[in-house]
Amino acid sequence: xxxxxxxxxxxxxxxxxxxxxxxxxxxxxxxxxxxxxxxxxxxxxxxxxxxxxxxxxxxxxxxxxxxxxxxxxxxxxxxxxxxxxxxxxxxxxxxxxxxxxxxxxxxxxxxxxxxxxxxxxxxxxxxxxxxxxxxxxxxxxxxxxxxxxxxxxxxxxxxxxxxxxxxxxxxxxxxxxxxxxxxxxxxxxxxxxxxxxxxxxxxxxxxxxxxxxxxxxxxxxxxxxxxxxxxxxxxxxxxxxxxxxxxxxxxxxxxxxxxxxxxxxxxxxxxxxxxxxxxxxxxxxxxxxxxxxxxxxxxxxxxxxxxxxxxxxxxxxxxxxxxxxxxxxxxxxxxxxxxxxxxxxxxxxxxxxxxxx
Numbered sequence: 001x002x003x004x005x006x007x008x009x010x011x012x013x014x015x016x017x018x019x020x021x022x023x024x025x026x027x028x029x030x031x032x033x034x035x036x037x038x039x040x041x042x043x044x045x046x047x048x049x050x051x052x053x054x055x056x057x058x059x060x061x062x063x064x065x066x067x068x069x070x071x072x073x074x075x076x077x078x079x080x081x082x083x084x085x086x087x088x089x090x091x092x093x094x095x096x097x098x099x100x101x102x103x104x105x106x107x108x109x110x111x112x113x114x115x116x117x118x119x120x121x122x123x124x125x126x127x128x129x130x131x132x133x134x135x136x137x138x139x140x141x142x143x144x145x146x147x148x149x150x151x152x153x154x155x156x157x158x159x160x161x162x163x164x165x166x167x168x169x170x171x172x173x174x175x176x177x178x179x180x181x182x183x184x185x186x187x188x189x190x191x192x193x194x195x196x197x198x199x200x201x202x203x204x205x206x207x208x209x210x211x212x213x214x215x216x217x218x219x220x221x222x223x224x225x226x227x228x229x230x231x232x233x234x235x236x237x238x239x240x241x242x243x244x245x246x247x248x249x250x251x252x253x254x255x256x257x258x259x260x261x262x263x264x265x266x267x268x269x270x271x272x273x274x275x276x277x278x279x280x281x282x283x284x285x286x287x288x289x290x291x292x293x294x295x296x297x298x299x300x301x302x303x304x305x306x307x308x309x310x311x312x313x314x315x316x317x318x319x320x321x322x323x324x325x326x327x328x329x330x331x332x333x334x335x336x337x338x339x340x341x342x343x344x345x346x347x348x349x350x351x352x353x354x355x356x357x
Contacts, residue, residue, distance in 0.1 A: 004307050007280050008114045011254040029307045030315055031055045037313035044313040053256040066303055066316040078103035080311045091148050107309040112264025115281050130185040131160025134194030134202050136167045136326045160191050175211045182214040192219045197226035204243050215247040224256040259315050265306035273333035275326050276340050282306045299324045322346050
């Protein structure tokens with residue numbers, strides 16, 4: 001894992017400056033990790049053997065094997081000794097759904113945090129910021145299953161200090177805590193965190209401006225996931241930001257895209273072109289309904305790749321999300337990586353051509 005360690009220990013900013021060099025490093029790292037998982041996970045080994053894969057001949061990431069995301073719901077996939085499993089993450093979902101199970105050892109869990117810090121450095125800076133969290137205090141959340149929600153709150157909490165949870169045990173806005181936080185920190189840069197649906201529910205829909213004395217002008221809002229509820233009320237990303245700015249004067253709103261199957265390896269939305277970009281830890285491929293590579297601006301299934309999963313074979317995953325690549329050369333954006341947008345979840349249907357382990 002020398003290449004992964006190179007990225008994790010590099011003190012410079014996370015940018016894809018030398019595209020060709022990065023592609024080679026990224027591909028070689030993934031090939032090494034896929035081979036490791038093949039040798040250490042019986043189920044993953046069966047998958048690789050069934051497709052007669054020769055890793056040595058692969059020259060681009062588009063030809064790397066991928067698992068459908070449902071495999072993490074139907075199988076227990078890990079590539080480390082059972083005694084070394086430190087934590088099991090579960091995806092979010094309803095009671096009628098199987099949940100993904102992601103098995104982490106201490107090294108993998110640590111690497112996720114280090115990578116997350118490096119990815120967010122560009123928007124949050126070095127210093128930890130006072131943090132306002134629009135979720136219930138973790139002490140009030142059922143921890144019988146360490147789910148994606150708890151993992152996200154804990155993961156992003158490392159970027160903050162003076163953590164204040166703005167939602168009480170009755171799932172209502174705690175105006176006392178909210179006003180105390182704003183009185184102390186509203187005159188400086190501070191971080192606001194919440195899942196997209198929660199931010200809409202509490203900040204846009206329910207928050208009573210008459211009950212707060214200070215606005216959120218210097219706040220940086222970081223949010224992700226949960227667009228289903230907003231789609232039902234026809235609120236898109238543009239309208240979401242517009243309402244936050246109009247109601248609470250929040251001008252910096254940063255959306256992130258990520259899944260529990262590749263925790264830590266998030267994609268950030270660019271404040272210049274409003275697209276998501278890949279970084280040195282991850283990449284994205286868009287495939288059509290026959291699993292061929294989609295063209296620029298052509299919608300298709302999202303495949304995400306990450307060099308972070310080392311304790312489980314989650315390096316290359318086909319999701320049930322739909323998105324498309326964007327050409328931003330003519331826009332005010334200097335990012336040299338890929339740019340893309342996420343449309344939403346595909347209608348429930350069997351994806352053809354996806355092998356099970």
